[in-house]
Amino acid sequence: MGQLQRQRVAQLATLYVVLCSCLTIELSSAQQQPKLEIYPKQEVQRKPVGKPLILTCRPTVPDQTLVTDLQWKDNMNNTILPKPTGRNHPPMYTETLPGESLGLMISSLSSEMGGQYYCTASYANTEILQTSVTIKTYVAITWTNAPENQFPILGDDYVVKCEVKADPNPTIDWLRNGDPIRTDSKHVVQTHGLLIRDVAETDDGIYTCRAAVIETGELLERTIRVEVYIGPVITHLPATLEAVEGKPFAANCTATGKPVPEISWIKDSVQLNVANADRFKVDAQTGLLTISSVTQEDYDTYTCIAKNAAGVVDQKTKLNVLVRPSVYELYNVTGVSGKEIAITCRSKGRPAPAITFRRWGTEQQYTAGVQIDDERITLEQYFDEERGESTGTLRIARSQRTDDGLYQCIASNKGDTAYKTGHIAVEFPPDFSHMKELPPVFSWEQRMANLSCLAMGIPNATIEWRWNGRNIKDLYDTNLKIEGTGPRSDLIVHPVTRQYYSAYKCIATNIHGSAEHDMQLKEARVPDFVSAAVPRQLTATTITFDIRGPATELGLPILAFSVQYKEALNPDWSTALNRSWSPDSPYIVEGLRPQTMYSFRFAARNQVGLGNWGVNQQQSTPRRSAPEEPKPLHSPVQNDKEEPVVVSPYSDHFELRWGVPADNGEPIDRYQIKYCPGVKMAGTWHELENRCNTVEVVETTSYQMSDLSGNTYYRIELKAHNAIGYSSPASIIMKTTRGIDVIQVAERQVLSSAAIVGIAVGGVLLLLFIVDLLCCVTVHMGVMAAMCRKAKRSPSEIDDEAKLGRDEKEPLRTPTGSLKQNSTIEFDGRFVHSRSGEIIGKNSAV
Numbered sequence: 001m002g003q004l005q006r007q008r009v010a011q012l013a014t015l016y017v018v019l020c021s022c023l024t025i026e027l028s029s030a031q032q033q034p035k036l037e038i039y040p041k042q043e044v045q046r047k048p049v050g051k052p053l054i055l056t057c058r059p060t061v062p063d064q065t066l067v068t069d070l071q072w073k074d075n076m077n078n079t080i081l082p083k084p085t086g087r088n089h090p091p092m093y094t095e096t097l098p099g100e101s102l103g104l105m106i107s108s109l110s111s112e113m114g115g116q117y118y119c120t121a122s123y124a125n126t127e128i129l130q131t132s133v134t135i136k137t138y139v140a141i142t143w144t145n146a147p148e149n150q151f152p153i154l155g156d157d158y159v160v161k162c163e164v165k166a167d168p169n170p171t172i173d174w175l176r177n178g179d180p181i182r183t184d185s186k187h188v189v190q191t192h193g194l195l196i197r198d199v200a201e202t203d204d205g206i207y208t209c210r211a212a213v214i215e216t217g218e219l220l221e222r223t224i225r226v227e228v229y230i231g232p233v234i235t236h237l238p239a240t241l242e243a244v245e246g247k248p249f250a251a252n253c254t255a256t257g258k259p260v261p262e263i264s265w266i267k268d269s270v271q272l273n274v275a276n277a278d279r280f281k282v283d284a285q286t287g288l289l290t291i292s293s294v295t296q297e298d299y300d301t302y303t304c305i306a307k308n309a310a311g312v313v314d315q316k317t318k319l320n321v322l323v324r325p326s327v328y329e330l331y332n333v334t335g336v337s338g339k340e341i342a343i344t345c346r347s348k349g350r351p352a353p354a355i356t357f358r359r360w361g362t363e364q365q366y367t368a369g370v371q372i373d374d375e376r377i378t379l380e381q382y383f384d385e386e387r388g389e390s391t392g393t394l395r396i397a398r399s400q401r402t403d404d405g406l407y408q409c410i411a412s413n414k415g416d417t418a419y420k421t422g423h424i425a426v427e428f429p430p431d432f433s434h435m436k437e438l439p440p441v442f443s444w445e446q447r448m449a450n451l452s453c454l455a456m457g458i459p460n461a462t463i464e465w466r467w468n469g470r471n472i473k474d475l476y477d478t479n480l481k482i483e484g485t486g487p488r489s490d491l492i493v494h495p496v497t498r499q500y501y502s503a504y505k506c507i508a509t510n511i512h513g514s515a516e517h518d519m520q521l522k523e524a525r526v527p528d529f530v531s532a533a534v535p536r537q538l539t540a541t542t543i544t545f546d547i548r549g550p551a552t553e554l555g556l557p558i559l560a561f562s563v564q565y566k567e568a569l570n571p572d573w574s575t576a577l578n579r580s581w582s583p584d585s586p587y588i589v590e591g592l593r594p595q596t597m598y599s600f601r602f603a604a605r606n607q608v609g610l611g612n613w614g615v616n617q618q619q620s621t622p623r624r625s626a627p628e629e630p631k632p633l634h635s636p637v638q639n640d641k642e643e644p645v646v647v648s649p650y651s652d653h654f655e656l657r658w659g660v661p662a663d664n665g666e667p668i669d670r671y672q673i674k675y676c677p678g679v680k681m682a683g684t685w686h687e688l689e690n691r692c693n694t695v696e697v698v699e700t701t702s703y704q705m706s707d708l709s710g711n712t713y714y715r716i717e718l719k720a721h722n723a724i725g726y727s728s729p730a731s732i733i734m735k736t737t738r739g740i741d742v743i744q745v746a747e748r749q750v751l752s753s754a755a756i757v758g759i760a761v762g763g764v765l766l767l768l769f770i771v772d773l774l775c776c777v778t779v780h781m782g783v784m785a786a787m788c789r790k791a792k793r794s795p796s797e798i799d800d801e802a803k804l805g806r807d808e809k810e811p812l813r814t815p816t817g818s819l820k821q822n823s824t825i826e827f828d829g830r831f832v833h834s835r836s837g838e839i840i841g842k843n844s845a846v
Helices: 004-033 753-778 785-793 794-805
Strands: 035-039 044-048 053-060 067-071 092-097 102-104 116-124 129-145 158-161 163-167 171-176 189-190 193-196 207-214 220-225 230-236 240-244 248-254 252-257 262-266 281-282 288-292 300-308 311-330 333-336 341-350 354-359 377-384 389-395 405-412 415-430 442-443 449-454 456-458 463-465 482-485 488-493 503-509 512-524 532-538 541-546 560-567 577-581 588-589 599-606 614-620 644-647 654-659 670-681 684-687 693-698 702-705 713-721 730-735 823-826 833-838
Touching: 035 116, 035 129, 044 053, 053 067, 053 116, 067 102, 102 116, 102 541, 129 207, 129 220, 171 189, 230 300, 240 248, 252 300, 252 588, 311 405, 311 654, 333 341, 341 354, 341 405, 341 415, 354 377, 354 389, 377 670, 389 405, 389 577, 415 503, 442 449, 442 503, 449 503, 449 512, 463 482, 463 488, 488 503, 532 614, 541 599, 560 588, 654 713, 670 702, 693 702, 753 785
Parallel strands: 044 129, 240 311, 333 415, 415 512, 442 512, 644 730
Antiparallel strands: 035 053, 053 102, 067 116, 092 102, 116 129, 129 163, 158 193, 171 207, 189 193, 207 220, 230 252, 248 288, 262 300, 281 288, 300 311, 311 341, 341 389, 354 405, 377 389, 405 415, 415 456, 449 488, 463 503, 482 488, 503 512, 532 541, 541 588, 560 577, 560 599, 599 614, 654 702, 670 684, 670 693, 670 713, 713 730, 823 833
């Protein structure tokens, strides 16, 4: 039984070998069967009209060198010729390609090119090879009339055009801003576009025309931007315009519309577009018409035309030309005080100008009729519109001397204003009222005296002098001399005897009357005794007096006060010291000795001389002491309830100035200045002692404080010092201006050095961790990536790697024990570097 089975197995094995041999022979013969293949391999090539096409015919034969007559035949079974030399290519040609292939090149398919194409060849001159491919053409979706920007007009019905050509016929649908559009009362989908009824501004948007061919699966979209245009509307154009002859002129014709209308101006009488005329300029965007200089010929009717893509509108206006006024008559007039005076002004222009007047140097104009503030003055106006002339008359009843002066005639109309100035002279009799308050004239020691007489009057007055009722000219006195006869006359008197100290009469006369004025010549004397001299302030070296002078006559004032002083133990006044003061200065005697008794006497001085000495008194000086309190030379500009405040014009510095005080017997050698910032709360001054500054200065009476804070109050104390000590302090409050705004930073605790180092180290470690994490996620490198790989690998994976051949997969190897090797990570400021090896160096971190 076992032997029989072994025989059957042997027979089956032999049969299997025979079958395999036959199959191998068949496969070999099949592989060696020569044939032609067309690429692409689809037997039917469906291509759109107008597109280029290449079909490649490749022989699949054992020996390529035995292939001959490889060629293409078209759908009419005509051989397709190779590409000719030259630039012009036929619509269809063949071209030998690499790999012993022959390509059929069609630059642009047409519907007539559809059909079956053959590729033929001869193999070993014994076997004809042939294969074919069918080309089916179709017309791709083509937009024939679908502009990408379309502009319907507001209020009209509009078809958004989208005409499409395709074969087979496409189906069309519409979307707006991504949403489908259905046929409704507003929209109708038509064959050649989308109808929008009663277009509104809200119909602006992006429309999509979508064409689809079901048979070919082709889908194409056309994006169309629809912008609604609005017809132009003229919004502003006055029915009448007025321009002034000889002046520039501008007028606006304002229109709205979308897009912005273009505006033009037409002069109707000659149908001229004035944009092309001399002196005219038109801004087509704003509608501004300008004329550089208007003439009478510019009078006309003009049409403003506004035009845009949505339509055209126009509107008419009339331009009237105004003639500027001119004053052609204004005469100076003269009247008599107390009587009526009238001044007349005549002007011409179109329209007839309105005439008024005003006093020269004032802005207030007189109004027509009687003036409210002065009923004596009346303004009369007359107009002649036909002749373009007007007259204005200013009448002043019961004229006064104050009415004399320049008057300006003002003629104005819509075109301009003209001015001309005339003079009203008011005559009046002589007047001496301006001399009533003058003092008498003084003389002494036979000095010449000048009695000056000035008479006010129009016309000028003539003057004569009388003394004791007699005309001085008739006296022929050589001590009385007259210079001038009017309106000013001077009488020079030489008072050789006391009789000349008398009254003299000045008489002025003109055509309107006369006036007289008495002038007194008096003999001047030295002042009387000083009434009183009281010590007001005592120091070791100075005494300040309050002096009350003697009675004076008008015209003979006190010019100075004098003092003589000596030590009380000295009986001889001839050795006394002298000092004089003007009446408006402080009366201070300086250079005295401390703890010394002095005698003083006082006198007053005028033009005549020094009066008699009087007010004899004695006064002792105190002992030497610290200086007097210095006086700061600053005026407060801001008053506090308790004390004044001086405001610095600067925010960061202030110059303190002071006067030199009395030294009280010892010279001042320095000044001490202390200034502290602070605030006043509830009436109490609180200084910031830790911010006070103290300085000492010598040989100066000013000091500039610097590095101050803006908008801050400072208390300043100033002391003078001599060998005995400091004076009492002079104190002021000073405030700096705000200056540049400063952002005040609140005080906060400063971190210690250890905390800063700890924060820096922590930040570096955190940065290294983030960088290592990014390397692990993106490029699978770094410490974390190595740890993840070690955790994920199982023993089975390692065994599988060992089983794979070296040619298929190279197992992961590490030269010195994989992850047991030391590794380092270094950060160079820009990148983190990971490297293997022994950890050395202070820049390494695990």
